[in-house]
Amino acid sequence: xxxxxxxxxxxxxxxxxxxxxxxxxxxxxxxxxxxxxxxxxxxxxxxxxxxxxxxxxxxxxxxxxxxxxxxxxxxxxxxxxxxxxxxxxxxxxxxxxxxxxxxxxxxxxxxxxxxxxxxxxxxxxxxxxxxxxxxxxxxxxxxxxxxxxxxxxxxxxxxxxxxxxxxxxxxxxxxxxxxxxxxxxxxxxxxxxxxxxxxxxxxxxxxxxxxxxxxxxxxxxxxxxxxxxxxxxxxxxxxxxxxxxxxxxxxxxxxxxxxxxxxxxxxxxxxxxxxxxxxxxxxxxxxxxxxxxxxxxxxxxxxxxxxxxxxxxxxxxxxxxxxxxxxxxxxxxxxxxxxxxxxxxxxxxxxxxxxxxxxxxxxxxxxxxxxxxxxxxxxxxxxxxxxxxxxxxxxxxxxxxxxxxxxxxxxxxxxxxxxxxxxxxxxxxxxxxxxxxxxxxxxxxxxxxxxxxxxxxxxxxxxxxxxxxxxxxxxxxxxxxx
Numbered sequence: 022x023x024x025x026x027x028x029x030x031x032x033x034x035x036x037x038x039x040x041x042x043x044x045x046x047x048x049x050x051x052x053x054x055x056x057x058x059x060x061x062x063x064x065x066x067x068x069x070x071x072x073x074x075x076x077x078x079x080x081x082x083x084x085x086x087x088x089x090x091x092x093x094x095x096x097x098x099x100x101x102x103x104x105x106x107x108x109x110x111x112x113x114x115x116x117x118x119x120x121x122x123x124x125x126x127x128x129x130x131x132x133x134x135x136x137x138x139x140x141x142x143x144x145x146x147x148x149x150x151x152x153x154x155x156x157x158x159x160x161x162x163x164x165x166x167x168x169x170x171x172x173x174x175x176x177x178x179x180x181x182x183x184x185x186x187x188x189x190x191x192x193x194x195x196x197x198x199x200x201x202x203x204x205x206x207x208x209x210x211x212x213x214x215x216x217x218x219x220x221x222x223x224x225x226x227x228x229x230x231x232x233x234x235x236x237x238x239x240x241x242x243x244x245x246x247x248x249x250x251x252x253x254x255x256x257x258x259x260x261x262x263x264x265x266x267x268x269x270x271x272x273x274x275x276x277x278x279x280x281x282x283x284x285x286x287x288x289x290x291x292x293x294x295x296x297x298x299x300x301x302x303x304x305x306x307x308x309x310x311x312x313x314x315x316x317x318x319x320x321x322x323x324x325x326x327x328x329x330x331x332x333x334x335x336x337x338x339x340x341x342x343x344x345x346x347x348x349x350x351x352x353x354x355x356x357x358x359x360x361x362x363x364x365x366x367x368x369x370x371x372x373x374x375x376x377x378x379x380x381x382x383x384x385x386x387x388x389x390x391x392x393x394x395x396x397x398x399x400x401x402x403x404x405x406x407x408x409x410x411x412x413x414x415x416x417x418x419x420x421x422x423x424x425x426x427x428x429x430x431x432x433x434x435x436x437x438x439x440x441x442x443x444x445x446x447x448x449x450x451x452x453x454x455x456x457x458x459x460x461x462x463x464x465x466x467x468x469x470x471x472x473x474x475x476x477x478x479x480x481x482x483x484x485x486x487x488x489x490x491x492x493x494x495x496x497x498x499x500x501x502x503x
Contacts, residue, residue, distance in 0.1 A: 024203070027161055028212040030191035031130035035159040037189040039127050042483075043491060045186070047094035050154060052182035053146060054087035054094075060178050064171065068140045071168040073313035073348060078276065082141040088438050089148045089459075093155035096440075096461045104470070105484040105495030119475045122485040124495075125468040127157035129214035132207045134228075135165035135172055136219035137315055138279045144168070145175035145195065148438075148459055149217035149242075156467040158214070159192050163207060166199040167316055173197070205231050208241070215240050215467055219281070219458065222246040222371070222449050229452055242466045243452040244445070246371045247399040248285035248378075249433045250392065252420065254409035257430075258294040262301055265404065269377075270305030272432035277312050277350040278375030279319070282400050282433040285371060287379045288391055299379060303340025303354050306375075311342050311349040314374065320348045323374035327353055330372060335361035339379065350375050359387040363394055389416060397447025397454065398424040400433040423447070425454065 041049075057064065065079045072079075096102050103124045110120035131153045135144035142148065145162050153160045164172030176195040183192055196203060208216055208231040216232065218225055218241060225243035232241045257265065272284050289295045314320040324345065330336060331353075341353040352375035359382035362368050368378060382388040401424040403410070403417050410417065410429075421427045425446035436444050436459050444459035445451040451458075456466045478486045484493045492503055 024196075024206040024210055027194055027196060028130060028207075028210045031159045031161050031194060032212045034189040034191040035127070035129050038159055038192050039157045041157065041188070043097040043100060043493075046155065046157065047098045049182060049186045049188050050090045050094040050151060052186050053179050054090040056178035056181045057083060057087055057146060057175065060174060064141070064174055067174055068168060068171040071171055072140055072315050074140070074276075074315070075312075079141070082139060085438055086141045086146055089142070089151045090146070092438060092440070092461060093151045093464065096464065097155050100484065100491055100493030101495075102461065102464060103484050103493065103495075105493060107485060107495060107497045109498055110475075121472060121474050122476070122481065123470055123472045124482060124484050125465065126471045126482075127468055130159050130161060130212055131215045131217065131467055132161050132163060132213050133217040134163045134204065134220065137165050137167040137319070138276075138281075139219070140165070140168040140171045141175065143219045143458075145172045146179055148463060149219070150193070152463040153217070153467050154192070156464045158467045159189075161194045161196065161207060161213075163204055164195060164197040166197070169197050201227070204228070208232055208239075209235060211235070211237065213239060216242065217458070217466070218243040218245075220245065225449075225452060240466070241452055242456055242458065244281060244399070244458055245451065246449045247281055247397075247424075247446065248369070248371050248395075249282055249398055249400045249402070250286040250288055250395060250420075250423070251284045251402040251404060251433070252388070252392070252416065253287065253289040253295070253298070254403070254405035254413055255290060255292060255294065256406040256408045257404050258289060258292065258298050260406065262294065262298040266298060266301035266305050268432055270302055270309060272434045273306065273354070273377045274309045274352050274375045275434050277314050278323075278352070279315060279373065280434050282436060283375075283377075284402065284433050285377050286395075287377055288388060289379070289381060290385070290388060291381050291383055295381060299339055299354075299356065305340075306352050306354045307340040307342055309342055309352050309375075311345055311352060313348040314350050317348055319373065320345070320350065323372065323376070324351055326372045327351060327374070327376055330367070330376070330378070331355060333357075333361075333365055333367055336368070336378075352376070354379065356381065359383060359391050362391055363387075369395060385416070389419060392416070392419050392423065395423055397450040399444065399446045399450045400424050400426045400428060402428040402431070402433050404430060425450065425457065
């Protein structure tokens with residue numbers, strides 16, 4: 022099918038879907054979750070065959086996917102997310118003040134690119150798609166070529182939900198292609214109004230480039246690159262080294278490092294306590310059991326990138342597992358100095374896999390310089406006791422400028438699906454740090470504010486009417502009201 026026909030269908034469906042009441046949209050999202058749950062067994066089996074991910078991980082990811090759908094269903098039923106604001110008329114003022122009302126409305130057809138490392142939660146029916154549909158926009162999903170059958174099965178479940186809830190036929194569409202041409206066409210099509218992407222820095226920048234070439238530029242919300250720096254403060258290393266070594270070895274090797282929040286950079290001051298910690302962490306990494314990576318291409322890219330990192334000047338190996346077999350990963354912990362890190366841009370790049378670089382700094386000034394040399398991140402982590410956090414507040418304050426999520430005394434892997442979550446950060450972590458791909462505020466990527474002036478109730482959206490038939494919370498003359 023031609024891309025133009027697909028986008029025309031999406032635009033036509035949008036004209037109907039944007040009129041669907043929030044309660045009905047919520048029921049649609051809940052129906053998608055129910056249909057996915059019905060297909061859990063075959064989805065897990067198929068995804069396991071295509072990605073090498075274990076059943077436990079895939080089952081957890083399906084639960085995460087259905088949880089996201091329910092989260093957005095609850096959000097739009099409650100209604101305050103539309104940010105409805107009503108400034109009533111004051112005809113007796115000089116000059117007379119008109120009635121002005123504002124709310125968020127959906128933008129139009131959105132294109133979502135599925136991720137390779139999350140075949141459910143960041144793919145066909147994942148968070149991007151859920152937030153688009155919750156906003157009242159239609160979606161065209163570009164399935165990822167690493168798991169095409171899984172993507173098609175998830176889309177089939179969504180089609181069942183469309184049928185059962187009487188949504189417009191082309192509210193959700195699915196396309197598949199292993200090359201880049203199809204994705205480029207989707208972004209460049211004049212009816213596309215926004216793009217969601219999770220993947221490589223190279224891929225995200227390419228989509229951003231296409232969007233900027235359009236006659237009418239559109240936003241690309243891309244999650245692209247992060248090494249998630251962790252700062253280990255002195256007192257914590259002295260008192261908690263064994264526990265920290267086990268915790269971070271598990272985080273570095275979790276899912277064979279195939280998470281966007283993998284702790285790829287560990288930073289600390291030179292000390293005996295640090296050397297003890299590195300001995301324990303290196304041993305824990307070496308004793309981990311390698312598993313297969315997502316597919317051969319990712320494994321080969323990781324092994325090549327790992328060798329490139331180890332070939333850099335002043336980089337040495339701390340601990341690694343045995344050489345991999347087949348598609349297995351090759352977990353490794355390496356180290357370098359603050360001086361070498363500051364001089365070598367290669368060391369700041371993301372290596373997708375179970376790899377982490379330790380940077381040892383000679384003093385606080387060098388540690389701060391290392392942090393300041395970093396680009397935007399999804400996460401940054403503080404590992405410290407109360408003594409540490411009292412003494413290093415300036416460094417912690419600096420860390421908070423680097424990322425969308427700052428974590429205290431927990432590893433960065435694991436992104437909770439909840440309203441408060443921020444899964445975004447300054448470029449190149451994401452293309453727009455004002456928005457997040459996880460959490461309820463993700464819905465605001467697919468809407469725009471619209472102001473209605475001097476409209477009677479009969480012509481206004483329900484959220485802006487005086488009697489507010491949807492029961493939506495809104496601001497009325499600086500006071501919250503139903």
